[in-house]
Amino acid sequence: MLNDQVFRTVRLPVGGGKMHKQAGFASILLILLIGLALTTLVIGMVTSLRSLQDSSLTTHAQTQAQIKSAIGYQALTGLLKPLSATQIAQINNGVIKDNGSPAATIATYKVVTTTEGCPDSTGGKNYFCYDITAKSGGASSVVRAIYTDITIGGGAFNGSIFAGGLQVGQVRNLQGNQTIQVGNAGQGNGIVSGNGSNSYTAEDFFDQTGFTVQAYQPTTFLTAEEVRPYANYIFYADGTCAKNNLYSVNTAGTAATITAETTPAMTITIGSTSVACNSIPGITTSGSGSSKAWTIDAGNSLLPVGVLWFQGTVTIELTDTRDLVNTIIATGIINVSSENGGSTNKAYAPNHYNLEAETNLDTKKARICGSSSTGIPTQYCDTTGTLKALDTELAKIANILFLSNSDINFKVKNKKTMSLYGNIMGSGGAGGTGFSSGKFTGTGEINVKGNLSFTGTGITATNGNVNVTLNSGNSSGNVTPSKKVMILSSFRYM
Structure with a gap:
């Protein structure tokens, strides 16, 4: 009875059991929603990363391509x-x-x-x-x-060029029959200056010298580096040397062609080896690097024929015991001297030796082309050692006597005579006190049959004690090589 009464007086919350069940289900739904959101976020991030990676790979591949x-x-x-x-x-x-x-x-x-x-x-x-x-x-x-x-x-020369101006010690010391182009020497185009403040108009200079004077027209010729592939004997500032463009005889005694340089690379070989500098007679050296200097003994009977190319300064000692018959090219200054020579000292560009020298044909052939035992220049000689027609650019190098990227200096003393046959070309010589593109000094005679071309900014100068004569060369000897470049x-x- 008591228990029944107690049971009857107990009051339970209406729907209490149902409320607990709904609260649990809502929590589960909340957790599921949060998980779904996180899952969606993760999937989105993965998709984005994958897209960025693909984009990165594509960009990388395109860059590499x-x-x-x-x-x-x-x-x-x-x-x-x-x-x-x-x-x-x-x-x-x-x-x-x-x-x-x-x-x-x-x-x-x-x-x-x-x-x-x-x-x-x-x-x-x-x-x-x-x-x-x-x-x-x-x-x-x-x-x-x-x-x-x-x-x-x-192209072909039509006389001599003095782009930086021409200064003469005395007018009577410079004579000739050429047309000369004179640049601005501080006196105006086409004006030749003399000692002190003297200057000469084109008409005055022609009356006293025989030169036709014109204003300089800008002209460019090949540099030493551009004609290096045309050379035969090459002397580098690091003390290494090489041969190029030669026919010679191998140990079996059969004709063999030395592979010509096909690009202006610094490595030039005979087959696969360079040449020891001391194996090339008639040339000595001093200094190193930018101070590298070379001396050519023109009187040495073993001096090889052909084009001699130098990296650095070159001094050429002319002598009356043997004519120089070569093309000399240098990146630095060229000094030409007859101080140690005899009364008459001569230098010829190879083709000009053929045109001018009074000697028999066999002698000419040997001096210009050499022989298979010593090496025959392939640029302007055939395999028999005979001069080719100068109808190719390589062959025209035989008309150059001296070519320098810097200036060229000539010195003759004790009333000696220096005779030069061929085209002489200097493209350097910066202006300023003591600097010239070309310089003629001494107490003797310098005769040039050919063309001078000084295209640097420095003045070409003669002193008052050296007599310089510029004569027009043979027309076939006036052409110089050009080069097609891509x-x-x-x-x-x-």
Whole structure:
């Protein structure tokens, strides 16, 4: 009875059990919603990262492809530069590979025709167009390079050039029959200055000397570096030497051609080896690096024929016991002296020796071309040691006697005579006190049959005690080599 009464008086909250069940379900729903949101966020982040990674990979691949196409362009340019227009016209397509083992392909190239956008060749200019294609991953890059060939240097002389001006010690000490071009020497174009404040108009100078005087017209000739591939014996400032462009006899006694240099690279070899400098007679050296200097003993009967090329300063000691018959080229100053010579001292450019020297043909042949046992210059002599016609640019180097990137100085003493046959070219000689493009000093006679070309900014000067005569050379001896070079006229990514 009691228990029943107690039970009847107990009051439970209405719906209490139901409320607890709803609260638990809501919590579960909240947790599920939060988890779903986090899952969605994570999936979004993963998707974004994956997209960024793909984008990064694509960008990286495209960048690599562009780098490879640029490398391919550089390689193709190096291939084309030393070639003639005729040779380049034969190159249609190819593959550019690295130096690995095995070699991997960097890029490919193919010619672009005029119908595909290459300009027509006109006005003496030839255009050559190539598309260079490189791939990396799934990306590719195409570069279109348009080249044109231009001619630098060369042409025929029409007298002598003094771009930085001409200064004479006394008018009577400079005579001749040439047309001369005179630049600004502080007195005005076409004006020749004398000692002190004296100056001469073109008419005055012609009346007293025989020269026709004109204002200088800017002219450029090839530099020492540009004609180095045309040389036969090469002397570097680091003390190494090389031969080039020669026919010779190998140990078996059969004719062998020394491979000519095809690019202006610093390594020049006979087959695969350079030459010891002391194996080339008649030339001594002193100093090193930028102070490297060379001396040529023109009287040495073993001095080789051909074009001698020097990196540095060169002094040429002329003598009356043996004429110099060579082309001498230097990056530095050239000094020509007859102080230790006899009464008459002569130097000839090879072709001018053929034109001027009074000697028999066999002697001329030996002096100009040498022999197979000593080496025959291939630029202007054939395999029999006979002078070629000067109808190629390489052969025309035989008309140059001296060529310098700096200035050229001539010294004759004790009333001796120095006779020079050929074209003499100096492109340096900065202006300023004590600096000249050309200088003639001494107490003797200097006779030039050929053309002087001093295109530097320094004055060409003669002192008042040396007599200089400039005579016009043979017309066939007036031409000098030119060079066709390939230049980039357009470059763009396609």
